[in-house]
Amino acid sequence: MTSTTPEKPSLLDRIKKRLASLSFRTGVIVLACCIPFYILSFAQMLLPISAQAKTVLWVILFGLAKTFQYGGLTILGVEGFKRVKAWFSKG
Secondary structure, three states, X not given: OOOOOOOOOOHHHHHHXXXXXXXXXXXXXXXXXXXXXXXXXXXXXXXXXXXXXXXXXXXXXXXXXXXXXXXXXXXXXXXXXXXXXXXXXXX
């Protein structure tokens, strides 16, 4: 007799499902968090530190900005993104 156990969803699928279950407001907040990290990732170039340190800071800060951006978009989903876009086009 063969057992037909359902396949366990991958880690990426579980993360997407968890993020999509969060509220619209949480998605907007997470998406807005990417803005300071984008600013910091380029503003740190003005610091009087070595090029290697600037590179490391840029990779970390830009990576955090992208993480917040994609995380926020995943939380919002297509319909939430349309709501945010409509909100900005009204104002």
